[in-house]
Amino acid sequence: MLPASAPTAILADDEPHMRAMLREQLEALWPALRVVGEAEDGVAALALIESVRPDIAFLDIRMPGVTGLQVARAMTAPTRLVFVTAFDAHAIEAFEVHALDYLLKPVDPVRLARLLARLRALMMPLPAATPEPDLARLAQALARLEAMPVTPPPAVRLQWLQVPMGGQVRVVHIDDVAFFESDLKYTRVVAGEVDGIIRLSLKQLAEQLDPACFVQTHRGTVVNRRQIHAVHRHGEIMELELKAMSVRLKVSQPNHHLFRAM
Structure with missing residues (x-):
């Protein structure tokens, strides 16, 4: 069991994975x-920070509703901030709100290890979290947040994946x-x-993939068009041959029309 004085953190990102x-x-x-x-949007992240008052908050920048930068400007808790984002265009703004670091996705384990070592060295005792949140302080923080302009984040397509394999992450x-398969x-x-x-x-x-590149062969499989080498038809059966792979993916009847022109 960890001691009550163990350092605490919250994670805020709209992508669960x-x-x-x-x-x-x-x-x-x-x-x-x-x-x-954990929080999946900016308003929830601010409420969590103000109520729990963690030592560290790992914040995504582009979240639904309000951004991580807006959360940083509205919060009153003495929480150390680390931004974790897929975009490098906000680094200057991040350090303007006194962020300790700015990590790009996918997070490099070596880079993260160095940051955590620095955090452990810098960690000083913070005011103990109160049993109940200070509702007046939380209301003031939320009011400041509501007064900020709300701009919906642009649609962002998934670019990188971290895939566990054995004892490592690829x-x-x-x-x-080549393809995704439901498990x-x-x-x-x-x-x-x-x-x-x-x-x-x-x-x-599928909600994060580019529909122009990724299409379903059937309910449980999504294939990358770029990785299709050939389409094979045998009567009512259609199969996709993928580049440099021996596997062939069957296409369900309702999805045949997606590949007839290939």
């Missing part, structure tokens, strides 16, 4: 750190993926020598 991967990295690199909450660019509530990723499971359902994944 990114929160899961970061949580796993933190558990491996800093076992004493307690993740005491980083795969989305263009290199209960998780998804199998096949890309060249990489064949592993990610903690994301096929439905959640």
